[in-house]
Amino acid sequence: MSRLWRNRMQVFLAPGRVNLVGFARGIKPIQRFRQSGTCGQANAVSQWQVPLQMLEQMIGQVDDSFRRGAELRITLSNYFVRYGVIAPQPSLANPDELMAYAGFQMREIYGEHVDNWALSLGTWDPHGGTLCAAIARDLQVELETLARRHETLLVHIEPYLAAALDHWSKQLNDKQIWFVLVESGRFCLVSSLDGVWRGVRNQRIVENLEEELLSALAQESIMSGSGQLTEQVYVFAPELVGPLPDGHGSRWQFVHLPDESYPAPAHFPWIKRVDDRQHHA
Template identity: 45%
Template sequence: MSRLWRDQIQVFLAPERVNLVRFLRGFKPVQVAKVTALCKRAQGAPIWQSALQQLEKNLADAAGTELAITLSNHFVRYVTLPPQSEIATPEEVKSYATFRMREVYAEHVDTWILSISEWNPINGAICAAIPRDLMARLEQMATHYHCKLKDIEPYLASVYDHWHKQLSGTKIYFAVIESGRICIALLTNGIWHSIRNQRILHSVAHELLTALDQEAIFFGNKEAVELVHVFAPEHPELTLPSNCGWRIAPIPTQQIPVLAHYPSALANHSEMDQCPA
């Protein structure tokens, strides 16, 4: 079957939810089904196991389809790869990425698979890591259900790739917030300066504000009021205090619509989305 004419299934995989959207084959794919399945994390099991089992339950009729998976930031670890003019070959870039990962995460890197964005000696790149076992299970699942595994992409990278042309400025704070996790990236002059990926333990707004202030301190050059581009579809009522030194700029979803398989709010998060002034 020609790759062009395969039905497409797009998946968002998170610890406690799976979104699956199916598109009918054709030059202009048409959405024909959408499923949101919730799951509970199994104690003592990998964080991704329950979600993967839930996904498999929804692939019974997926034979012959093309599968694209967006992985929750819960499953991913990131590092930036600052520009290095002497690094040029793919082997050198891989060694550099492994070194940077090991600096931050030590021996954990031995159980991960690394993925590196397009390297440029002038602009650098970013590196994402996912568990090797998760990757193996996804490949086995695709084979078992006779799917073509087209793409596996981290949530942060997927959102940035989708809207990056709408983001402007020499300094860009960019936040992707999902249930239980916040991921903040800082880019300066097109160079990835830092990526912070952490659990949410308290109010989303409080954690966002605290993390932004810390990133600004590390960067060392905060304006009186900074702009942060925020994509938080599970927290549509997210706000920050007017005098906090930050202003939220929602991702411009009117110009470029949200991808259908991205997560959305399932319940009232209003108490979690406020930060006292």
Template identity: 30%
Template sequence: MSLLSVNQVLAMLGSDNVAVVHQSVGLQKKMIDQKQVTISKHSEEAKSEVPAWQPATHHLDALLTSMQLRAKATLNITLSSDFVRYLALPAQPIHMSTKEKLAYAAASYREIYGEVVEKWDIKLNNAPVHQTTIAVAIDRDLLRALHQLAIKHDLKLIGVQPYLMNAFNCLSKQLGKISGYLIIVELKRLLLINLNHGDCVNLRTFPLSCDWQLALKSLMLRELMLKDTENKEVLVYAPLHKSAVIHAIEGWTIRRIGALKNNLSAARFSMLEVA
């Protein structure tokens, strides 16, 4: 193997499925292996009182065991919104240090979710003054379990990121300085992101219990009634529904958006999305 070639493992965890892509990058870029498993809701794990993320980590362990992985390969993990809680902190008129923002975020989460927040790891983006700060909270035990899996399989854990962050990065060039809405459709969640000149103003997540297009129509019609805005463009990112014709919604201009095909990392990420 070339010294300029590195093996990478990309994994995506959701409550319903787990996908893994094993690839080499460098002078010789190639796919080595790709595996996916659907998590049965009738399993003993699903019935017992275990954390919602535990079946996913068990399946990830099994997939990694079944793959021919090189020691010290890098591991990047993406978590679906099933395992992440997002919070949009309103823009502040004065500068706040990272420590102050984290305290503010923790207090805001605690007001919504209660004392369970003490078991979460909270991170946030370093937004400038007068811009919305996006915070994410992940169960600290889940992060600990993922680090232990990396050690068990002799992998170098590079990062654990929410799906939203990876998807937003893949779409950033297409989004540009748009003002309007970005809709990200996951398997069990719909993310509604309000953009102003490309910056996130607000972020909300909604569970999908019915057809995603019906849910989107209901949400956007409600948004039309509640918010007076001139920005009527809605960009829909739905990698699981690439062949679906997106229905028109009265009062809005709807168009599909996708990751750039010539971006290697985006291409590999897309494989995980639709696995």
């Protein structure tokens, strides 16, 4: 077996949940364990304090021979992320100018909070723009410290929305994308038209998901200038008890992900069933 191959641990980190999945190294990595834990937020200084403590415990319980030198890939709940659309700008000459431009645009949205955030960008298209994600720099530092403490290699910290878009990118309509990602108590909505990113929302569910999502879709449709009578909306909502109903005057047709041909990544949130057997390292 090649020494270049590493065991891999994938994490989903949310305010009330931590998922940890381990894959043994090889040409086709084999899932070795899948764990999930829930946690509260009593007296927490920050939203990530308690789930980080749980992640620390979960990784600490993994066998040393599997954990040491393993890759660590962390997906962050949208509760921990702020998003913005970076508008197209063909005149940017290099990556430094792009990051400065992104920082300026995020500051226009969020103000001085940006000073304490670490920014990351999707694939940049001078004529289509991109999405920008921001997380607290303190959270990034704590995750990097945790990885070193457990002798793992932190490969990336990825926002949930970006991870889901990347995973299902080949199934989405390139001409018009409406993509919705639902978590417990929150949803993200992102849209693009003719290869140009138009809008992104990351909002709390106040009372009724269906009503608030339809309202958001209507508003984004007006702002993006989309005039189609019927549009497909791709929805990934694993923590939702039942699918969103279709209809709505035939305007919005919900396409629910995943499908059998392209399942969700193992570390993404899942609905725990009675017969779901957890395997621990």
